[in-house]
Amino acid sequence: MNVNDTNNQRMLPVLPLRGLTAFPDMLIHFDVGRAMSIKALEAAMKDGQWIFLTAQKDLKTDRPTADDLYEVGTICIIKQILRLPGDNIRVLVEGKDRARALHYQKSEDGGECLKAQVEVLYDILPLGGERREQALVRTVQNRFEEYAALAPRLSSDVALTVAAGGNAGYLADYIAQNIPIDFSVKQEVLEELNVNRRLTFLIRLLTEETEILRIEGDIQEQIKAAIDKNQKDYYLREQIKVIQSELGEQDVSAEAEEYREKIEKLSLPEESASKLRKETERLAKMSGSSAEAGVIRTYLDTVLELPWKTSTRPRHDLERAQKILDRDHYGLEKVKERILEFMAVKTLAPDLKGQVLCLVGPPGVGKTSIARSIAEAMNRKYTRMSLGGVRDEADIRGHRKTYIGAMPGRIIAALRQAGSRNPLILLDEIDKMGNDFRGDPASAMLEVLDTEQNNAFRDHYIEIPFDLSDVLFVTTANDLSTVPRPLLDRMEVIELSSYTAEEKLHIAHDHLLPKQIKKHGLKGTQLIVPEETLSAVISGYTREAGVRRLEQVIAKLCRKAAKKIADGSAKRVTIHPADLEAYLGAPKFKEDNVSKEDEVGIVNGLAWTSVGGEMLQVEVAAVPGTGKIEITGNLGKVMEESAKAAVTFVRSRAEMLRIDPNFYKNTDIHIHFPEAAIPKDGPSAGITMATAIISALTGAPVRHEVAMTGEVTLRGRVMPIGGLREKTMAAYRAGIRTIIIPKDNQVDLEEVEQVVKDHVQFVIAAHMDTVMETAIDFSRRPAVTTRRDETTQETQMPLSAPGSTRTTLRQ
Template sequence: MFNKKRDLLDIEEGNEPVISIISNDFDDGDCYIDEKNLKEELAILPLRNTVIFPGTSMPISVAREKSMKLIKAVNRQKGKYVGLVCQKDAANEDPELKDLYPMGVIAQIIRVIELPDDQNVTVIFQGKQRFELTELTQEEPFLKGRYNIRESVPILKTDTEYKALLDSIRDLMIQMLRMYGEPPKEFIQRLRSDVVSSLLVNYCCANLPVPGADKQALLEIDDEKERAYRLLVILNRETQMMEMKLNIQMKTREELNQQQKEYFLQQQLKTIQEELGGNPQQADIDEFKQRAAKKKWGKDVAKAFEKEIAKLERLHPQSPDYSTQYTYIETLLDLPWGEYTKDNFNLKNAQRVLDQDHFGLEKVKERIIEHLAVLKLKGDLKSPIICLYGPPGVGKTSLGKSIAKALNRNYVRVSFGGLHDESEIRGHRRTYIGAMPGRIIQNILKAGSSNPVFVLDEIDKIGNDFKGDPASALLEVLDPEQNFAFHDNYLNVDYDLSKVMFIATANNQSTISQPLLDRMELIDVSGYIIEEKVEIAKRHLIPKQLENHGLAKDVINIPKKTIEKIVENYTRESGVRELDKKIAKLMRKVARKVASEEEYKNTIDPSDLHEYLGAIEYNRDQYQGNDYAGVVTGLAWTSVGGEILFIETSLSKGKGGKLTLTGNLGDVMKESAMLALEYLHSHYDTLGIDEKVFDNWNIHVHVPEGAIPKDGPSAGITMVTAMTSAFTQRKVRANLAMTGEITLRGKVLPVGGIREKILAAKRAGIKEIILCKENKKDIDEIKSLYLKGLTFHYVEDIKEVLDIALLKEKVKHPLDLTVKEEVKTN
């Protein structure tokens, strides 16, 4: 920057000077003009973007023809004075008076340098005095004009403020010049001299890296102190701008250096990889493309794959997005697009497999065989959405594995218990860290085919919170009209689930949303009776536990009577899960004796169960007779199967006929008791009850086992029968149980859980059962084997119930329910 040759020769007439030439000291004598050599008219030299100040010397490159003639003419004169004026427009080749700034500087030609190979002439001028150009008197061969000398307002050298102002200007000027590069030491020394002179201000103005218009504005200020202030403002502005530019350049240079470093390292790595046998990144991409060529996916998926693989090729292996993109493409390729296992259409084989794995469950087996038959005839069928609902432990989940085995399909299972995030079904978008497909796509990956048997376990236990409703997200999965184009957020392409055979399981259908229920075919998997449990234990549970405990088949023999006692006295459930645990406990005891080489009985009799399983845990509910009035046996359904329920009613003297209900009853059951009492109030005359009894006797209805919550409308007719028996003191028919809902008019309505209730009644020794006439259809579906020894009475009105249930005979010690009227005396 401070190359002397460049400073003198490369400064063209149209450019700013980088640095002017200064004398050894800032001497005011540099501005002296010999007025004898000045004429009324002055040769005018127009300059492009260049402003010279008094007291400064500057090289100017002269190229225009008029300017060359001017230099030659003036150089022959005495004094060699020229008027230097800046053009308003640097592009103007032949400026007129209006194109020139009025304020200029009278300069003296110090030296003219002509180079042999250069057409231009470099002239060194020294600024002397400011002038104002008033008019042009000559245009050819060069410009001449009239002028007025412009004096400046001088500053006293004793002005301390001006001295401080000059010190600030020196510091900022040096700071700014150092930003461009290190200036010569002698130049810095001269600039830092303590001389208080206006020439220092002029010199700094001449060398400012600002447009010519700003310099011209400084030149036109008459007050030298004001000019110094204005110069300081410009210096501050330019210094700050320069610092900002340098900071930006440094940041850019650092980023560029980092990129160059990474590029250099990558090139080295590439060379090393080629020496070792190739680029692993490119090898992976080639492998992906080969796998994609064999896929049976549609055009949309193929287009999406090409787009994603191109994106992977552009990414750097060390980029955080690379691994995310790599995993996505790998997932896309691992999915079994259009890959199906061949179904086994042998119906006899399917029936044999289902019967071999599960005892009972005839409805479910029949439905699977029907589906297989239609599929065999039609060749293509949208898979049904089957929902198996019933109590725990009845084999709903394991049934899915048997169905997959019968159909020769792959089997996958997902548990929805406690699931409350919609993303678990639909997947996460790839913008999130740790994104992955939903459970549906994950299990399709695990299955390895697009037509597996897919068990959706515990679908009734799906929750929802602020993260969404997973049950609603399942609607698309389980709707045959939509699941051919299931959209997973992670895949972002549609996947066909129409060939998947979904089997949902649930314990309670009331907790499943209605839209979800509408898309599924409900099959009731009710509990097993004792005979079925004995067969399941004999065929499946005992052989499984023998194998699990390392025992041979002939080591132990458990007869059916022993199994039956285990079921009745050590379990209370609809399924066989608890029974399986008890058999496992028994096998552990046997295994210990075998391992210890102790003697033991090969056959376990019912009397031996105390030794193996401990004391009896449950006593089977038994019918307790009809010696008391107001005690009636009802039938109830629970999550572990059917139970018999005793409704006890007692009367106590008291005014107002208060009704008391105990036994941890729910709202519906309490309403049934109030309905029963209202019915008796309305029909007391036909039942042989004295009207005044209701005002003098309080009624207490109790259902034993008060710690167990009880609810439901099934005990309606039982409540009416118990209260009527209490008020009339008539006996209830022996070995009788009943279930049914009542209305205020006395109508008997149907109830559910009939199969479980019938089995409970049979276990308890009940001989006769009263049911609503509409429940006859439920009895017809039960095998006749399970109904053996039972008599059913189908009714429509509560009067029919009372006629069947109550005998004419009264209890041995009936209550005295006669109401005596008090005789009033005056």
């Protein structure tokens, strides 16, 4: 050891300490990992194991210099070095003397080790201060005793050592070494050489620490008192959890907390959120296995799964919408135009409410599929809700959740299924709703479809308002006569009429046939169906307004072809019109029953059915009798009354028509409508029956290429009818060349298909005189023999009755 005994100075390696302070006469152990510290240890082991330990001012400094170290440290001797896994070394040293570094310098070999010229420092004992020193020692012991009573994790050996007393300077260093205070405070104790001031500093330090510990204790007591009940509740809940876990039950409190988080995330209006919070609190207080808890759990799941904030961004690209509509549907030009107008309005006024569309038309014309196309064009979620046969109001509004098995109504269920608050909901078959003792569902639909009210629609099950104003409702119906008037007023009606034969051919060739070929696993080259074959299928095997039955027949052809290809009997199947009987059997429909020549008492009428228009012949026979009127053909009451009105009109014109004024007494009139198995009703056959009666009584034939429709009054006025488009389509299919329609229906000619206008002549009739002049060929009336003054005269009915008018409209 290089020791300069004269000056109490020596040159020692320096080991900087981070967060530690070494005191004389104390054992201290620490880990060493820095290179400069390891070098210092190596230098010390080569020079008598003496080393100078001093603390560095900043713990973050990794390579401290002389300016980063305190001047006062401790000269220590290394007792033990233990190498740990890795590069760390654990060192045990014993402090010997306080010392001050006079100056620092690098090691002689140029390494990272620091060396310092240190000077030993000695304690200063004031002269004549023995009594004061004793008083200070006792005070330190008392303060430490108070401190030890409050300090956690303080070793009992430390308390015994302090209580034993001893050298005052050592006692002060020992206390500073063993209490958890900041290393900078310990450094102050180390640097204080005056023993009395060192003790005084410790007394003040222990007093402050004791007060802090006392305050901490008070705070802990207050916290303990405050949370004591919560701890008890928590303990009991934990016990309940364990019990529920053993019983296989769910933790209700944790589940209720999940529901609370979901409710807060939705940011619902306060009324709705408050209702849901109350239900959550009820659930938290119940047993998880109770029936009521299951009801509340189902209710909360249902409500929270509704799309309160989820929506899609609507698109109003008219060009894209046009392409989608043309892709999915052939024809229906006016319907497509109306839908594009609707989308154009939404483009200019996106916040506009109050749009409820009603698609009306016969079955199979594409009402449901066009609603799906609208949803795709507008980028809205699509969901369908069938109303056919719905008789319970609760199906629309839901049941109260207090009932066993309660569930929300179909509107809320559709929104839940769509997953969006602005979907397109198709209300299919709205005209098929009924009512009974359980309520009127049509009345419940009034609020749903009323845009002035549905922004706060309340389902009986969820019991909180839901905004339906962003939902686009599209309804479908076959017959509006069964839809209540208040409900109909809330909808904008768009009529989809029946398809013409040409349209059916295009639809079958471009859409149905490729679809069914793909559906049945065939390739386009394996099954060939020419257009003439499709035309034969349309005319002979289907008789409908739409194309649903046509698709079924095409599917049957695909199945027949698939069987042939699968069993290897053919690689390619071509179906010609002559082959249809082999595939489909004999044609089920013949041409419409239309006379091929002019006949007496037979008139072509026109009828409307739910599947389109049809020809309806009327036959009248006048035979001698007692004036009875027979009406047959499965007719309804309205039709029977219309027949009586026609007979009365003919009686009023008997003299002008030159028929026996007493025919109603001596002639039996039998009015018959063929196909008696089919029920028939309505007033639109009035002029048809009147024409047939006049023809039968006068013997003048009726022109076979003429068809008619219209209601007749007792005075012969022709009243308007409905379904003109479908009726004229049926006449066109049957080869009729002239159609008589009421004058009041002239404006409806705009709805008639252009192909019908191109091939059919329309006669506008305001009175029966025009009907008779157009339909009856009085020039071929048999001669009538009357006796006047015993003179025989042959007279004929003029071509035009007095006062009659004829208006011909050629389209």
